[in-house]
Structures are given as C-alpha cells and as structure tokens.
C-alpha cells in the first residue's frame with residue numbers, strides 16, 4: 400500500500416482561540432498572579448475547594464516559607480498559555496534538614512502504629528482523593544498541560560496507589576524457615592526501613608505530578624516509614640494538595656514533609672541522599688540525574704529505588720491485527736503527548752505491513768486536536784516547556800536530515816512555544832537520535848524491519864530497558880519475543896500496561912527496584928530472629 404498523500408504531510412492543527420487570547424494576556428496575568436494570594440489563585444482557576452492550593456512548603460505539619468530568602472519564589476506556569484499559576488518558596492539546605500528531622504521524629508510513633516491503623520488512614524486519604532477528583536485532576540492539568548481527561552485519569556491512577564498500598568499494609572507477612580538444627584527456630588519479620596529516628600526521601604518528575612508521588616508515598620506510609628518529598632519545580636501544587644488531603648485524612652505531623660525548590664536542587668538532593676538519618680532514597684526521573692543520586696547515596700549505603708528513563712520499542716509483526724496495533728501505538732506513543740517513560744519511542748514495523756500500518760497511523764494522528772487541555776475538544780495538550788519542544792525539534796530535524804519522511808506534523812507551533820504538532824515519521828534510520836535517545840514528545844518514528852531476529856537485536860540495542868511492546872498473533876512468537884526483550888515490562892497486543900497492581904520498573908539503566916505490585920517490600924527490611932535454647 401502506498402504511503403499517505405501529501406495532504407496529510409503537514410497537518411497543522413491550530414490552537415484554540417482561548418489559548419491564543421490567554422497568550423496575549425500573558426504579561427498582565429504574570430504580574431497579577433505574582434500578587435495573587437492563595438484564594439485569588441484558586442478563584443482564577445476555578446477550583447471547588449480552593450484550600451487545596453497551598454503556596455508554602457509543608458514541614459512537621461505546618462505550612463512554611465523558606466527560612467532564608469523567603470521572598471524568592473519558584474513560579475509554576477500553565478504550559479498551554481504560559482500564564483503564571485502561582486509560586487512556592489525556594490527552600491534549601493536548612494529546610495531540608497528541618498524536614499528530615501521532623502520526619503525522623505515522627506517515625507518514632509508512626510513506625511510503631513499497627514498496620515490496620517495505617518490501612519485505615521490510607522483508605523481515608525484515598526477517599527478524599529476520590530472526593531476531590533475534579534479539583535485534583537484540574538490542578539494536574541494546569542501544572543502539566545495534559546488534557547483534563549488525562550488529568551482526571553491521573554488522579555484516578557494516583558489514588559489507586561494509595562488504595563493498593565492500604566491493602567498491602569495489612570499483608571506484610573513474615574515467614575518461618577525450618578532450621579537444620581533441632582534446637583533453633585528461624586522466624587523472619589518485616590520492619591520499615593530504619594529502626595530509630597529514620598525516614599525516606601522521595602524525588603519525582605513533572606510528567607505525572609501526582610501519581611509518581613503516590614506510587615512511592617503509598618508504599619512508604621503503608622510500610623510505616625515517614626517521608627521528605629521534593630516535587631519538581633514545574634509541578635509543586637499537586638504534591639502540596641496531596642499533603643493537605645493527607646493531613647485531613649489523619650496522617651500525623653511530620654510523617655509527610657514537602658520541600659519545594661528549583662535553584663537549590665543540588666544541595667537539597669545531596670542532603671536527601673547523604674544524610675545518615677535518611678535510610679531510603681526513591682527517585683523517578685532521568686537516567687542522568689538517577690546516576691548522580693545513586694552515587695551520592697553510596698556514601699551511606701542506602702536502600703535506593705530508581706525509576707529512570709526508557710526508550711521503548713514497539714514492534715508490529717506481519718501476523719499482527721493491524722487495526723489493534725494502530726490503536727495500541729496511538730495509546731502508547733501519544734499518552735501525555737509522548738511524555739511518559741513507557742511511551743513507545745521506536746516503532747518497528749515488518750516490511751510487508753509497513754506501508755499499511757504507516758498510512759493508518761498517519762490518518763489517525765492527523766485527526767488529533769491539539770490545544771488547551773481545559774478545552775473539551777482538545778485531544779492532546781502541549782509539552783511541559785519550550786526546552787522539551789527544542790529537544791523534539793532537534794530529534795525530528797536530525798531524522799529528516801538522515802532521510803526520514805514526514806507523514807504528519809513535523810513542526811512546532813509559534814505561540815506560546817510549548818506545542819509540537821503530533822508527528823509521524825517514516826523510514827527513520829536506526830542511528831537517528833529518535834531511535835538512540837528518549838525523545839519524550841509526540842513523535843512516532845517508524846522503521847522497517849525484515850526478520851524477528853533482526854528486530855530483537857534492534858530493540859535491545861540500547862543502554863536502557865523500561866518497557867517494550869509488540870503485536871503478534873502467533874503464540875510461539877509471543878513467548879519468544881517477550882522473553883527476549885531486555886526490558887522490565889512487556890506489553891503484548893496492548894499499548895497500555897500501567898496499573899497499581901503490577902511490578903513497575905526497568906532493567907539496565909532504566910532503574911532499580913519495582914513500584915506498585917509488591918513495591919511495599921522496597922520500604923521494608925527483613926529481620927531474622929533465630930530462637931535458640933529450645
């Protein structure tokens with residue numbers, strides 16, 4: 400089948416009038432928003448419960464400003480319009496130390512609570528996240544830019560981690576191990592990481608402002624750990640709203656602490672990794688930052704969990720259901736406008752179905768409606784910031800300079816600089832940046848292959864290994880390829896794999912440990928008690 404007609408090649412979808420008008424208002428609103436109080440901020444964005452918006456850090460159960468330089472603020476912006484949303488304090492080493500001290504003190508009581516009482520508090524927290532679904536979804540959309548459907552979808556996903564770990568809290572069973580000696584009995588119990596005056600630290604990215612926190616926080620709280628959270632500067636408000644709801648749910652003072660920072664991230668990160676009081680570091684973000692934090696955590700040999708970058712292959716074999724493969728590719732590649740760690744990054748299609756798959760995918764992508772995520776008609780929102788758009792541009796330009804063809808999209812939109820048109824590229828060479836680096840944007844890069852052996856070698860030819868996907872109806876091939884892909888998670892005949900119940904995580908340079916599923920284990924130590932003298 401021939402490739403799509405030229406009419407589809409440059410399908411620019413205009414921003415809605417709302418976004419354009421908002422951009423013109425930018426200068427005025429920047430000034431206004433800087434002056435806005437918490438109440439004004441919530442009014443501007445129309446939340447039902449405006450007290451969910453907090454503009455201070457959260458330490459030892461109190462909303463606090465930065466100790467020093469308290470007026471220097473991190474400003475978060477709505478990516479669809481570039482409008483300032485509000486500010487949070489630029490905290491640093493002093494606040495991080497205070498937060499760690501508060502968490503360590505709170506551990507003395509929280510670490511001794513019963514699993515049932517932690518379950519009950521977490522279920523209350525979960526209930527509050529459900530009750531405030533609309534507001535929490537909207538906060539996510541405003542901070543991150545994803546559509547409101549996706550924002551609310553994230554809140555559902557995020558709250559499911561709190562529910563899941565509430566249920567896990569009461570099932571942290573130990574075991575009895577038969578001894579080779581007649582007078583010894585071996586019993587293993589599980590305890591939260593650290594025994595006295597200890598806590599865990601959590602650092603997360605902007606692409607899931609809420610769910611990347613709860614996937615860690617739920618496990619930590621259920622295990623009996625206390626926490627210091629450093630949210631990303633782009634999306635601090637979801638984290639602060641979660642802290643507010645946790646307080647309402649009865650999570651005691653000091654159990655959750657939030658340090659907001661942008662400029663001081665290096666010193667805050669170092670303290671969270673090097674402090675002897677912190678017994679566990681859990682990070683989600685890029686592989687480059689993960690390596691730095693891992694190295695710093697080595698100084699105290701901490702338990703470390705890392706969920707880092709991916710470069711997911713998505714393979715379509717010639718025996719696949721092509722309609723299903725196209726749907727799967729769209730869900731997998733364009734979720735969050737391509738900004739998820741498990742998004743397909745490289746799409747390999749077997750030669751006999753290549754043209755057919757390419758033309759069907761291009762047709763569907765050309766129908767996307769890009770714009771302000773608050774507009775119901777919008778199917779895909781902006782990228783997080785202009786830097787992200789520059790990376791996508793660089794990758795597309797590189798592929799085109801190496802001979803790739805633009806089937807749809809292939810350019811950014813001028814204003815406010817955060818939009819990249821969903822793009823499909825054909826004949827992307829193996830050595831193009833789109834295939835060798837994580838693009839983190841709305842670009843489907845198609846590459847043709849001939850044999851199963853060849854595509855497995857291509858798919859595994861990367862230092863990272865988070866997720867991988869393939870479509871085939873041959874059961875033998877399904878087993879062979881699933882076993883051969885060097886990734887932590889495989890989707891066969893599906894483009895969506897994420898859920899609270901599954902072990903989420905990668906191999907190679909994509910990370911260490913698993914979240915969701917039995918992820919509570921990452922926040923617990925096993926302790927052997929050998930009973931002698933029997």
Ligand SMILES: NC(=O)c1ccc[n+]([C@@H]2O[C@H](COP(=O)([O-])OP(=O)(O)OC[C@H]3O[C@@H](n4cnc5c(N)ncnc54)[C@H](O)[C@@H]3O)[C@@H](O)[C@H]2O)c1
Nearest residue numbers: 603604605630631664665668684685688706707708709740
């Ligand atoms: N594997 C996963 O589950 C998963 C999930 C989401 C995102 N990611 C990855 O995250 C990346 C995108 O997110 P990003 O751009 O925000 O990543 P990033 O690594 O730049 O930042 C992640 C977080 O780390 C903080 N940070 C940066 N330098 C730090 C330091 N020295 N000390 C302490 N904290 C520091 C940032 O402020 C942010 O809060 C992608 O590579 C994506 O694949 C992975």
Ligand SMILES: O=CCCC(=O)O
Nearest residue numbers: 606738739740741897
């Ligand atoms: O971006 C990474 C997380 C995505 C997910 O949990 O599905």
